[in-house]
Amino acid sequence: MKLNFDDNRPIFLQIAEGIEDGILTDVFKEGEQIPSITEISVTYQINPATALKGINLLVEEEIIFKKRGVGMFVKSGAVSKLEEKRRNEFFENYVKKMIEEAGKLKISKQEIVAMIGRGFLDNEN
Numbered sequence: 568m569k570l571n572f573d574d575n576r577p578i579f580l581q582i583a584e585g586i587e588d589g590i591l592t593d594v595f596k597e598g599e600q601i602p603s604i605t606e607i608s609v610t611y612q613i614n615p616a617t618a619l620k621g622i623n624l625l626v627e628e629e630i631i632f633k634k635r636g637v638g639m640f641v642k643s644g645a646v647s648k649l650e651e652k653r654r655n656e657f658f659e660n661y662v663k664k665m666i667e668e669a670g671k672l673k674i675s676k677q678e679i680v681a682m683i684g685r686g687f688l689d690n691e692n
Contacts, residue, residue, distance in 0.1 A: 570611050578613055582621030587649050590630065590641055597641050601631060628652075 568585030570578060589595040602610070607618040622639060625631045630645045669679055 570613075578611075579617050579620035579624070582607060582611075582618055583624040586621070586625060587630065587653075590645050591649055591653070595641050597643050597645055600638050600640050603638055 568582070568589060570581050570585070572578070574581060586595065586601055589601070590597075595601050601622075604615050604618045604622060607613070607622075608615040611618075622631065626633065626639075628648070629642055630648060631639050632642050633639055665679070669675075674682075
């Protein structure tokens with residue numbers, strides 16, 4: 568997990584997103600424990616309240632859960648819940664904006680599809 572203190576997004580959101588990324592990439596598997604608030608705050612030299620705020624977002628979204636006296640764990644079904652959340656965000660933040668810009672530039676649906684295909688080919692190399 569990386570935190571960017573120059574990013575405009577609050578640190579607690581970056582913490583939540585970093586843990587989400589870890590869950591999506593199998594760094595933290597369903598049922599496994601995630602780093603404690605203390606570990607996060609010491610590692611990134613941030614206030615524990617900031618780390619707690621990021622963790623609490625994931626608790627509210629039912630991505631992680633607390634075992635009293637033990638720590639925080641990834642909830643069963645977290646991966647599919649996060650994939651759905653991120654797909655919706657991807658559509659809202661990227662696809663809609665891309666289509667809007669394509670309209671301004673008079674780029675057809677077929678041209679967009681071709682560009683995306685070219686992007687996948689470029690990414691493979």
